[in-house]
Amino acid sequence: FATACGQGNAFDMEIGECFQEPDALEFSDVDKVDCAEPHDNEVFAIYNLTTPSLPTADVMFEGCVQRFGAAIGTSYETSIYYVSLFGPTQQSWDDLNDREVVCYVFLPEEKKRGSALGTGA
Template sequence: MSLSGCSFIQGLTGGNDANRDEQGNVQEQDNIDIFSLKLGDCKMADDTTGEIMQAEVVPCDEPHDEEVFFESKMADGEYDEAAIEVAGEVCYGQSFTDFVGVAWDDSTLDVWYLSPTEQTWNEMDDRLIQCIVTDPAGPTTGTLKGSKK
């Protein structure tokens, strides 16, 4: 789907994270630095056409648009946008099937992913791909894990 990145300057500011419980679950709606987004976080939709610097997270038991369902780290080396797109394909494969319970091709859900920009790759050693699932039918409450949608 869409490649999105994170701002180097934002990352240098130390960012801000949500109020989380002992298990790392978001406790209340908050606008956080994108580098504070974690596996399992639920969030409101972003404009996925450019760099994303902030994310509005909410507890997963509240209505939300998106959920981070898988993370993958890329190997070191030179920044390669084509390699990042290939790495992003993991979001549509077995990781999706394992999370939702059906293959992406058979699902009504959609996927996109966050990935490093050339700047974050080179200046922050950013190698993280985060897979995000969304329901085009509208906001969901609770996790989409095992939903078989």
């Protein structure tokens, strides 16, 4: 799955897009790269929260884990990949009606080449 390379909005990602780990804890842009090139992260799921208030990070994480098997092809518990996410903050929830969670996979000690989607790894 090829994607456009260069700067991109972290909150305007698509499933199958690969990107490098941001340098700062708070950021709005990420360096998108072709998944064939060495990369840190790949988006595997995007979903919208339906709760009346902002859930905890653990609840958002569980939403990603629930979508993991269908995207990667194996259970999270047996996979080589780790999961993280971009989710709303209290401010974006209140001010922007932000409900989107972007789930991504990564390898903790190395960069990945190629897509993780459907690999069963």
